[in-house]
Amino acid sequence: MDLTYTTIEGKSKGYRTLVTVLGVLVAVLFTAFLVAYLKGQQVWGISNAIPWGQLITLDIFFIGLSAGAIVVSGLSYVLGRKEYKPIGRMAVFMGLLIFVGAMVSVLVDLGRPEKFWRLFGYFYSNNMTSMFALNSVWYGGYLLLMIVYLFLALENKTKLAMIIGTIDVLWAVGVHSFTGAIFGLIGSREVLTSPLKPFEFITAALTSGTALLILVVLLTFKLSKRYIDKKVIFSLGRLLSVIIIVLGVMIFFDKLTHAYYPAREGVMFLFTGPYWWLFWVLQIGMGILIPLAILFHPKAGKSIKGVVIAASSVVIGVFGERLAITIPGTAQAQPLYPGTIEGVWGATGIFRITPWETALTIGIISLVALLFVLGLKYLELLPKSEPPPEEATAAAAPASETKPDKAA
Amino acid sequence: MAKWGMVIDLGKCTGCQSCSFACKAENDVPHGSPEEQQQRRAPFWHKVFAVSQGEYPTQRINLIPMPCMHCEDAPCVVVCPAKATYHREDGIVIQNFRRCIGCRYCIVACPYGVRNFNFKDQAVEPYHRPDLPPERTDKGIWPYPERVRGVVEKCTFCFHRIDQAIRDGKKVGTDVVPACAEACPAHAISFGDLEDPASEVSQLLASRGSFRLREELNTEPRVYYLD
Numbered sequence: 104m105d106l107t108y109t110t111i112e113g114k115s116k117g118y119r120t121l122v123t124v125l126g127v128l129v130a131v132l133f134t135a136f137l138v139a140y141l142k143g144q145q146v147w148g149i150s151n152a153i154p155w156g157q158l159i160t161l162d163i164f165f166i167g168l169s170a171g172a173i174v175v176s177g178l179s180y181v182l183g184r185k186e187y188k189p190i191g192r193m194a195v196f197m198g199l200l201i202f203v204g205a206m207v208s209v210l211v212d213l214g215r216p217e218k219f220w221r222l223f224g225y226f227y228s229n230n231m232t233s234m235f236a237l238n239s240v241w242y243g244g245y246l247l248l249m250i251v252y253l254f255l256a257l258e259n260k261t262k263l264a265m266i267i268g269t270i271d272v273l274w275a276v277g278v279h280s281f282t283g284a285i286f287g288l289i290g291s292r293e294v295l296t297s298p299l300k301p302f303e304f305i306t307a308a309l310t311s312g313t314a315l316l317i318l319v320v321l322l323t324f325k326l327s328k329r330y331i332d333k334k335v336i337f338s339l340g341r342l343l344s345v346i347i348i349v350l351g352v353m354i355f356f357d358k359l360t361h362a363y364y365p366a367r368e369g370v371m372f373l374f375t376g377p378y379w380w381l382f383w384v385l386q387i388g389m390g391i392l393i394p395l396a397i398l399f400h401p402k403a404g405k406s407i408k409g410v411v412i413a414a415s416s417v418v419i420g421v422f423g424e425r426l427a428i429t430i431p432g433t434a435q436a437q438p439l440y441p442g443t444i445e446g447v448w449g450a451t452g453i454f455r456i457t458p459w460e461t462a463l464t465i466g467i468i469s470l471v472a473l474l475f476v477l478g479l480k481y482l483e484l485l486p487k488s489e490p491p492p493e494e495a496t497a498a499a500a501p502a503s504e505t506k507p508d509k510a511a
Numbered sequence: 512m513a514k515w516g517m518v519i520d521l522g523k524c525t526g527c528q529s530c531s532f533a534c535k536a537e538n539d540v541p542h543g544s545p546e547e548q549q550q551r552r553a554p555f556w557h558k559v560f561a562v563s564q565g566e567y568p569t570q571r572i573n574l575i576p577m578p579c580m581h582c583e584d585a586p587c588v589v590v591c592p593a594k595a596t597y598h599r600e601d602g603i604v605i606q607n608f609r610r611c612i613g614c615r616y617c618i619v620a621c622p623y624g625v626r627n628f629n630f631k632d633q634a635v636e637p638y639h640r641p642d643l644p645p646e647r648t649d650k651g652i653w654p655y656p657e658r659v660r661g662v663v664e665k666c667t668f669c670f671h672r673i674d675q676a677i678r679d680g681k682k683v684g685t686d687v688v689p690a691c692a693e694a695c696p697a698h699a700i701s702f703g704d705l706e707d708p709a710s711e712v713s714q715l716l717a718s719r720g721s722f723r724l725r726e727e728l729n730t731e732p733r734v735y736y737l738d
Contacts, residue, residue: 143631143660144613145552151627152551154615214613214628214661221593221612228594228610235592235616291586291622291728437624439724440575442564447549448624449560455550 106188109487111327113480125473132466135459136211144214147460152452155429157464158212163282164425165205170279171312172198173271180268186335189486190320192256196484197319199249204471211463234285241278248274257482279308286428293369295432299357306350311421313343314414321411329485340410344398351391369435377451378431385423389416430454514602515668516705516733518712519576523699526574531557533694537669541633554627556666557691578691579625579666580732587617602733603668611662618663622725626665633658684710
């Protein structure tokens with residue numbers, strides 16, 4: 104191997120502060136979970152009109168990020184592209200941790216989290232026609248595959264990593280497509296129902312996953328004073344712009360199909376209803392138009408700053424896309440009877456942002472970030488810090504010293 | 512096996528909400544505060560809503576009483592991951608509180624919005640009904656007297672009454688009906704076996720034009736409305 108990986112020291116003041124802050128936020132997560140568990144879901148913003156709130160949004164957002172990161176890691180481990188080698192391990196690790204975060208958020212979201220095992224009693228205690236029950240196969244397998252994949256990547260078993268990586272990349276596509284199917288297959292909600300949803304989900308996953316990877320790579324490499332070839336970032340940026348175009352085309356035809364047919368209340372509710380800004384500002388504006396404008400700008404697209412702004416915009420935009428699915432998807436009053444349904448039964452659902460639900464959301468994000476920061480210290484994820492990779496082999500001694508320490 | 516169904520005569524309904532009230536008392540459904548009702552957090556197993564058509568001088572108001580539709584092809588049964596909601600042999604869609612994990616997928620999938628999530632521990636109210644509490648041989652399903660928080664609940668067509676009537680050899684549909692049908696002062700709600708051509712519901716359906724809510728979704732509800 105011409106590229107050696109190492110851990111970070113993790114003794115600087117900044118690192119300790121970061122771990123402490125994230126640790127406190129994780130403690131808030133546990134408090135918020137206990138509050139919801141003891142007082143009931145009344146402390147959240149959900150209602151019978153909008154039964155899925157922030158946590159399901161975070162769940163599908165995280166699953167998307169994870170699937171995206173794993174697919175990008177495939178560039179290095181499956182396709183064997185050398186230039187992506189320095190970020191390969193990190194992409195796999197990120198995919199694993201973010202998926203753990205997704206599972207935490209869906210577990211916490213259950214009304215009775217202690218009964219989650221029912222989903223894994225195949226055909227006995229679960230109902231395999233449900234997308235949730237099917238997804239227990241996809242999610243469980245994905246988690247195991249990612250752990251094996253990360254292990255093989257860390258052990259430098261390139262051949263095996265390629266095989267497992269290929270399976271995992273395909274599995275990730277399946278995982279997120281079936282997550283999209285959870286929503287797309289609901290025929291009674293006009294905003295949700297669409298056969299394109301699984302494909303839209305996986306494309307949005309690729310954009311957000313690539314964008315977050317760009318951000319995380321730049322941030323960790325900068326904070327740990329490492330050198331990264333700018334070409335890697337720009338090629339990821341080009342990849343990002345291509346997927347955004349695919350996503351844009353997909354959303355355009357999906358919404359066009361729904362608006363073309365006379366029964367267009369659902370799509371009109373999304374466009375002009377009280378949650379219009381989730382769709383137009385976040386999903387279309389920040390998720391598609393702004394990043395495309397930056398990435399194709401002759402100057403901004405060729406600067407690290409421009410790529411960073413575009414990537415941040417994509418991450419926020421895709422989160423907005425997830426919100427535009429969960430919240431308006433169920434907020435639209437159902438047309439039970441022709442005419443105007445009076446009173447609360449015909450009113451648009453109102454989602455309230457409540458402190459405990461927000462604390463859970465921030466807590467789960469912090470949990471993932473904390474595990475990532477700790478992982479950088481205890482696992483060899485980052486390449487060695489010297490700028491030219493050739494000289495790094497000369498200074499391999501300290502790295503090999505630390506390795507037995509960790510193994511012991 | 513009988514297939515239980517309900518026929519609601521909209522021409523007779525006066526919108527007095529006795530049905531909703533009787534349902535709350537029978538099944539001990541919590542009332543919820545006005546805020547909770549506004550936020551759609553108070554459970555309603557049965558409700559009456561008003562639909563207006565047209566503008567003032569030519570306006571028409573329809574009052575629609577609405578229990579669970581007990582669909583033959585129920586979306587909630589398809590999406591429930593934990594087998595918590597299922598069809599009984601007599602067609603009633605049942606929610607088993609012991610199995611429900613509280614994922615709320617069924618609320619998203621239900622085209623009629625009849626499912627309710629239990630958001631908090633409900634206060635234990637004294638028993639209001641004149642007769643004895645239902646026999647709890649089927650302990651897993653019946654919510655009363657201990658209501659479970661964090662699960663989804665819905666109308667059961669008062670299956671405890673039906674089961675008791677069959678045990679006692681009484682005739683369901685004439686002697687024993689669900690609480691909402693019993694309470695209706697205008698006799699707008701009829702209940703009975705849809706497969707028995709001699710039953711009141713079959714006779715009513717044969718005599719007049721009827722419709723079901725959101726028929727275009729092909730969920731085949733077992734609650735019919737007479738125009």
